[in-house]
Amino acid sequence: xxxxxxxxxxxxxxxxxxxxxxxxxxxxxxxxxxxxxxxxxxxxxxxxxxxxxxxxxxxxxxxxxxxxxxxxxxxxxxxxxxxxxxxxxxxxxxxxxxxxxxxxxxxxxxxxxxxxxxxxxxxxxxxxxxxxxxxxxxxxxxxxxxxxxxxxxxxxxxxxxxxxxxxxxxxx
Numbered sequence: 001x002x003x004x005x006x007x008x009x010x011x012x013x014x015x016x017x018x019x020x021x022x023x024x025x026x027x028x029x030x031x032x033x034x035x036x037x038x039x040x041x042x043x044x045x046x047x048x049x050x051x052x053x054x055x056x057x058x059x060x061x062x063x064x065x066x067x068x069x070x071x072x073x074x075x076x077x078x079x080x081x082x083x084x085x086x087x088x089x090x091x092x093x094x095x096x097x098x099x100x101x102x103x104x105x106x107x108x109x110x111x112x113x114x115x116x117x118x119x120x121x122x123x124x125x126x127x128x129x130x131x132x133x134x135x136x137x138x139x140x141x142x143x144x145x146x147x148x149x150x151x152x153x154x155x156x157x158x159x160x161x162x163x164x165x166x167x168x169x170x171x172x
Contacts, residue, residue, distance in 0.1 A: 084126040093132035107154035
């Protein structure tokens with residue numbers, strides 16, 4: 001998949017974004033199973049999948065809106081709300097849960113003052129829950145974008161998130 005520029009790029013007009021989407025639609029419109037790649041590109045282009053975009057895709061593919069929205073609702077990697085620069089995923093799989101994953105989630109929610117599925121007002125952080133990241137021996141685990149933080153303790157949440165607030169978290 002080609003890396004598309006996101007709507008978060010400065011000075012990009014809505015018509016330019018829809019122009020990018022039109023190119024993707026043209027490429028995948030008649031391919032079996034093309035809806036998911038179209039949605040992936042659309043999310044990369046717009047940063048998320050607003051209703052306006054979903055309706056446009058539905059119209060262009062001649063598919064019911066309910067089908068397009070249903071696919072978006074089914075797959076957790078699609079988002080209908082703007083996400084923050086840093087996507088925090090707290091693992092609540094069995095090993096992480098038993099080792100304090102719920103307490104980690106509570107500490108993140110308290111620190112960011114948001115709930116699961118929400119984004120901070122400054123669009124720096126979004127919060128989600130995962131069921132297993134395949135790092136059970138390192139439990140409890142959180143992911144911040146693709147950075148794995150292992151054996152996390154609630155008392156360390158402020159320090160971990162502070163690194164991202166200060167711009168040094170990407171190197172972890």
